[in-house]
Amino acid sequence: MKLIIICLFFMLGCSSTKMVDCYNLDNDGRHLLEKAKIEIKSYYLIVEEGDMELKKILQFECVNDSTIKIEVLSSWSVHGHFLMDEDLKIKSVHHSLPPVY
Amino acid sequence: MDNNPIWYNDVLGDDVINGDREDADWKKAKMDAINDGLTKFKDKHNINDETNRKGFLKGGGEKKDWDKYKKIKDRSKKASRDYKYAEEQAEITQGVIDRWKVTSPNLYDEVDKQVTDFVLTTGTAGRMGDSFGATTPDFSGDRNNAEAPSRIKVIIAKGVNLSSKDDETSQFSLNHEAGHFLYIVKYTCEYVKFYFDAKASGTYVKGGHGEMNESGKVAEKLGQMKDIEKGNLIIKETGN
Numbered sequence: 001m002k003l004i005i006i007c008l009f010f011m012l013g014c015s016s017t018k019m020v021d022c023y024n025l026d027n028d029g030r031h032l033l034e035k036a037k038i039e040i041k042s043y044y045l046i047v048e049e050g051d052m053e054l055k056k057i058l059q060f061e062c063v064n065d066s067t068i069k070i071e072v073l074s075s076w077s078v079h080g081h082f083l084m085d086e087d088l089k090i091k092s093v094h095h096s097l098p099p100v101y
Numbered sequence: 102m103d104n105n106p107i108w109y110n111d112v113l114g115d116d117v118i119n120g121d122r123e124d125a126d127w128k129k130a131k132m133d134a135i136n137d138g139l140t141k142f143k144d145k146h147n148i149n150d151e152t153n154r155k156g157f158l159k160g161g162g163e164k165k166d167w168d169k170y171k172k173i174k175d176r177s178k179k180a181s182r183d184y185k186y187a188e189e190q191a192e193i194t195q196g197v198i199d200r201w202k203v204t205s206p207n208l209y210d211e212v213d214k215q216v217t218d219f220v221l222t223t224g225t226a227g228r229m230g231d232s233f234g235a236t237t238p239d240f241s242g243d244r245n246n247a248e249a250p251s252r253i254k255v256i257i258a259k260g261v262n263l264s265s266k267d268d269e270t271s272q273f274s275l276n277h278e279a280g281h282f283l284y285i286v287k288y289t290c291e292y293v294k295f296y297f298d299a300k301a302s303g304t305y306v307k308g309g310h311g312e313m314n315e316s317g318k319v320a321e322k323l324g325q326m327k328d329i330e331k332g333n334l335i336i337k338e339t340g341n
Contacts, residue, residue, distance in 0.1 A: 042237075046330055048320075091283065093245070095241075096237050096238065096239045097237075097238040097239070097240070097292075097293070097296050098238075098296075098307060099232075099235040099236060099237045099238075099309070100235070100236050100238065100281045100308060100309020100314075100316060100317065100320070101232045101234065101235050101236075101308050101309055101310075
């Protein structure tokens with residue numbers, strides 16, 4: 001699955017809007033590609049995926065003042081989360097497998 | 102907790118983490134930021150707690166500013182409620198961690214010393230669906246060369262009974278989840294390969310307890326034990 005991102009960053013009353021590099025998050029992640037849009041709304045990010053105009057919901061949490069962890073919820077074929085550094089560039093990609101009980 | 106500077110500075114390099122505490126801290130930061138914005142907005146527009154809409158407009162204020170003020174106030178109230186709930190949840194989770202440390206000290210130490218964080222949250226019916234506990238396997242890097250992640254999330258029912266087996270599972274349920282966790286962090290690459298191979302062949306059994314799922318076997322074994330013998334836990338790649 002290919003997901004290409006431009007991130008419009010606004011949270012917690014932050015007045016600035018920030019752009020981040022665009023990444024393709026396929027199963028192995030980390031390939032730089034074209035663009036889509038992430039909009040941060042409350043605890044969720046809504047991602048528009050290229051021309052398909054599909055909306056996926058990602059959950060994010062603040063790791064510290066400058067880093068957000070974004071976790072792909074179960075609608076994704078391969079789950080995962082990635083970290084952004086203070087320049088809002090993706091720092092690392094983790095993948096999650098289905099839960100075990 | 103590992104020493105990845107993206108996360109935290111942890112000189113010990115290990116930890117059982119209260120995931121609900123992290124959530125509560127985050128919600129507090131959000132609440133504080135919203136309240137700070139509310140204070141600034143009130144100062145800018147000469148609004149105090151006694152100010153009403155009629156007085157604001159009569160004093161030269163604009164309707165759009167009053168509407169914005171109401172929205173920020175509503176957000177502030179919601180953020181306060183969210184934080185209060187998260188704080189209560191964090192205290193419940195801390196109670197579970199503290200009790201687990203006493204009831205299963207050797208297993209707790211085994212989990213605690215892993216480089217991967219054991220990030221525990223406690224669940225309610227709405228949060229967990231039908232399950233009493235769950236562990237989310239996670240890995241870093243490429244699936245063909247997977248490495249243990251910095252943290253793995255574990256959720257357990259908030260009513261977990263640590264001093265004896267739970268009626269719902271007939272096991273020590275948190276120890277069961279620790280079994281999944283310990284296998285997966287020790288054999289991350291093998292587990293990831295097993296998962297993708299089983300998925301490709303259509304033999305993967307959801308839930309982690311298929312015949313070939315070694316993490317499930319370790320979970321079953323530890324779920325029957327109140328504690329392990331100190332320093333004597335053997336987890337094999339296969340044949341557990």
